[in-house]
Amino acid sequence: MTRSEVDRACGQTPCLCGDIETWHPECYAGKTKTEISDGYNEAYSIARRKLRIRAAEATTLLIKSANAQHY
Secondary structure (H helix, E strand, O other), rough: OOOOHHHHOOOOOOOOOOOOOOHHHHHHHOOOOOHHHHHHHHHHHHHHHHHHHOOOOOHHHHHHHHHHHOO
């Protein structure tokens, strides 16, 4: 996923720590613009991983629900 695809899927840019639900001011406190920019490479990597897990969990629930309705 590109960064813009991650942003769209999250509804926002991920926090510097990779959280896709909210930003944490403490993650940015005391960091320079360069440190923040560099930190986003890891943040997006973490966010992609979390989005894959979220999609897998949603798929599993959907399959379980479809199986339950079938029987």
